[in-house]
Amino acid sequence: MAFVPIYIVILGFTIIVDYLAGICIEKSEGRKRKYFLIASLVANIGILCIFKYYNFINQNFSFLLHGFGLSNPIPYLSILLPIGLSFHTFQAMSYTIEVYRGNQKAERHFGIYALYVMFYPQLVAGPIERPQNLLHQFREKHHFSSDQVFEGLKIMTWGLFKKLVIADRLGIYINGAYNHLPQQNGMTLLLATIFFSFQIYCDFSGYSDIAIGAARVMGFNLMTNFRRPLFAKNTGEFWKRWHISLSTWFKDYLYFPMGGSKVPVPRWYFNLMIVFLISGLWHGANWTYIIWGGINGFYLIFAIATKKYRDKFNKLIGINKFPRLNLFLEISITFLLISFSRIFFRSKTVEDAITVMKKIITFKGSIFNDGTAIVIYSFMAIGFLLAVELKKEFYTGTFTLSNHKNFWVRNSYYSFLIIIIILLGVFDGGQFIYFQF
């Protein structure tokens, strides 16, 4: 990761374009409104394409030409992907679309609009905010509130815990396994794949918590980005709990405009698949992400198409009579399906992903152990996470330490978290996974 000052110009360019486009859309009538919206979208998507997808498209074009025995004359670009480009581009686009739809008044104050795009807590990895939620907060007067400051600090502490104690700890094992595939066996890669599901959740939701907490300290409320996705009962529900700001973005600005589910069934399935493929591409310019999106699209379509039969089957075997067992199985199957798709998300190439899958299927070998402490810490961290999330998911309103009425009990709980972070957190040069998107 590097700081390249010139890249601020890119951000400045999209801010100016979208700021002007918003005002022009509001002032214009009829077709002109659409033209201004298109201009804004082209500018945003254009920048995204140049920086994120140009070399990928060119690479695939070369591959295609190579098949015909031709060479590609188009040169590759030697550019870095600006950090968080996909996030702030999507946030900027949501503004012009909402102004076009009449749900949001165009912002006349350039500074406030620029702040909406560049609000530092969520600039690099979201949550991808909507203008209706965030813009008006910049106009409101914010008074100092110790409750809000403490609330923000508490959210940040939990985010740091998830990032440093869980995600980065698991990352040590996962990197050891996935970065040395030829030396690893099926059991190791299976464990690494399951660990990766926890790692990516804690890494990304940890960042979101830090962003939401930092904003709360200053008196701003950002949208919830994760709602305990580990306890999703099916893949459809998973996407309502995971990266909510992106899922709802795609739902509002792509899925619904394509007709959503209010179209003939084949077209509905097509819409779903397109949304997931584009979501995959949003994550990265690599076939691994596109396949990952495709697999998740398939899961959803398959779940919808087979729901009737699955319900019948469940009735037949009588699993519904055991609601707790049923719930456990639903959550476990969803978790395993999502973890499987993430093999593509984590692998550097499609070939690597296939190697991982082939090895996992064999179930051979003993688990790679680069120091017992790493594995023990990893399981302890996952156990603690599950206990906390389980409590929040199924036992709300019961005894709580994090929100206990007594100040000293609350204080001790968060002091305990800080001490655990210092004691067991990983303080190396690790980065947030989603920064690369």
Next chain:
Amino acid sequence: MVINKIKYNLIKSFLFKLSACLLVVFIVDFMIGTLLKKYYFKQKYGYDAMTTYCIEKANAKMLVFGSSRAMDIFDPDIFEKKMGVSCYNVGRVGEPVFYHYAILQCVLKRYKPNMVILSFDAGNFSKNQDSYDRITALLPYYSDHPEIRTVVNLKGPYERLKLLSHIYPYNSLVLPIISGYSVQSKIKYMHNNGFIPLNKTFTGPLPTFDYSAEKEMDTVKINSYKAFIEQCIKSGIQLYIACPPYMINSIGTDQSIIIAKKIAKEYGINFFDYSRDSFFINKPGLFADFRHLNKTGAGLFCNMIIDRINQ
């Protein structure tokens, strides 16, 4: 006036709560940190105990520095028997050259060994974050050994700030400390003056390694390597640098070995390069894995090194 008073009370209550939180954290941090320090330095077995021994107690005439390849290959018993000098193996898994330089500084503060062998590996000068993360092993010694601070500060710009915590130097060390008192560790580490022999034999297909691709070199590591040599020369220590053998003949030559040899030559230091030694190439029976000689291979190699030194 009333509003100002309310505001004042709000801020007062906020500061009180914040101070209370921080106070609890500081007190618990101090207590746990002190406890960890006590048990860390009392460990008898394990890597940390070996590092502590070397920094605070070792007085061998000959020291061997290096990574796991040093630790698993250089057998002090053989050196003691054949050369008649006491020997201790300071090698530690994955540790880069600046770690060895820091340990050497600590040792020289106490006494001067007569001879030092620095074990060198392919890729030792390559740029990678992992080498800097491994400086963590020196954190417990930061407060009492000012000579290692420049090396510790290479880890990051905020290291000094982080070290205000009493727990931080022992970050992630709870389980290793417990294991430092275990019977298993006693069995694994009790003998051989820092040498941990590998008793298994490599089985499986021979891998291939390609060093022909250009890798970015780390000037900090190169400078630390030079500083290590200069320190030995300055202190009048007889220094030998050795690159133990690999099981396979790699494609291309490792850039780090080329640079290390050149620097050694400039300083007039012997560099024994066994990285492509025909005696060991394609002989899996002498190796535990493609990088590490097993006990049999290590014995043969140590004898070869002793012969070279005696020459």
